[in-house]
Amino acid sequence: MRVIAEDVYKSFGRKTALKGVRFDFEGKNLCLLGHNGSGKTTFLSIMTSLISPTRGKVIVNGVIPYKDRDKAVSMMAFQFEKPKFNLKVKVKDYMRYLDECDDMGLLDDVKNEYISSLSSGQTQMVQLLSVLCVKSEIKVLDEPLSHVDLANATKLGKVIMKDKADKVITTHIPEEAEWFGDYIVVLKEGEVRWKGTIDDLYREPIYEVFVRFNTTPPSGTIADFGNILLVRGEEEEMESMVKKGIAIGFKKAGVRKIYMESD
Numbered sequence: 001m002r003v004i005a006e007d008v009y010k011s012f013g014r015k016t017a018l019k020g021v022r023f024d025f026e027g028k029n030l031c032l033l034g035h036n037g038s039g040k041t042t043f044l045s046i047m048t049s050l051i052s053p054t055r056g057k058v059i060v061n062g063v064i065p066y067k068d069r070d071k072a073v074s075m076m077a078f079q080f081e082k083p084k085f086n087l088k089v090k091v092k093d094y095m096r097y098l099d100e101c102d103d104m105g106l107l108d109d110v111k112n113e114y115i116s117s118l119s120s121g122q123t124q125m126v127q128l129l130s131v132l133c134v135k136s137e138i139k140v141l142d143e144p145l146s147h148v149d150l151a152n153a154t155k156l157g158k159v160i161m162k163d164k165a166d167k168v169i170t171t172h173i174p175e176e177a178e179w180f181g182d183y184i185v186v187l188k189e190g191e192v193r194w195k196g197t198i199d200d201l202y203r204e205p206i207y208e209v210f211v212r213f214n215t216t217p218p219s220g221t222i223a224d225f226g227n228i229l230l231v232r233g234e235e236e237e238m239e240s241m242v243k244k245g246i247a248i249g250f251k252k253a254g255v256r257k258i259y260m261e262s263d
């Protein structure tokens, strides 16, 4: 999949949601990471043909979606974050209607319920599974796990990553971005604050060090996220902190580092 964003602006009245977004992605899984209101859904709405940019251009596999909606829709299946699915249809009938759809047992508890009576998380699972069941070149998923509890999020996340289609996924959770994206674009207030691969992220000698709350931050600490500290140093120093009981564990710092820098 290739997604090109050429200086994309989008305004809603006086509010400018995207301010010159630029990137050129070629690969399998693209993740847009950003705080609430950073412009993720606006970008997805343009790339799925639902709205046009005020200025600039988005090109998906050679197609400008909002200019060639038929081609765009035949290429992409999409799910948007806010579950709005007021259908008086039972879950089991809806899933049966979707050809060859296996709900992976995730909907067992709600099979006999009407979709209109489901909770936000349950509705999101139905929406997401129905998108994952559709045969489509590209799956566009807007915060796919935002309303789902941890156990179901883990299962659904695995289902998402098993899907062979190319994917564009948004999230505001750094760990999800690292799980889902081969390439991550960090948006803040409608601007690209960082873009790059997971390998780019892991290059620097900075670690996420897991500690109990109220631990005095060790030397080299560059940011404090409560029970996760960002610490600059060598791997041996991190190991030594674990041995001394100062830290519970550590991993190479990923997107959390960028998130901090963009605050």
Ligand SMILES: Nc1ncnc2c1ncn2[C@@H]1O[C@H](COP(=O)(O)OP(=O)(O)OP(=O)(O)O)[C@@H](O)[C@H]1O
Binding pocket: 012, 015, 016, 017, 034, 035, 036, 037, 038, 039, 040, 041, 042, 043, 081, 172
């Ligand atoms: N139709 C609209 N009319 C007016 N303002 C809008 C509209 N859609 C989005 N916005 C504004 O544009 C900005 C970006 O919104 P967007 O929904 O793209 O953010 P987001 O990153 O998806 O946020 P979240 O993580 O909270 O879903 C926000 O300030 C929002 O209020």
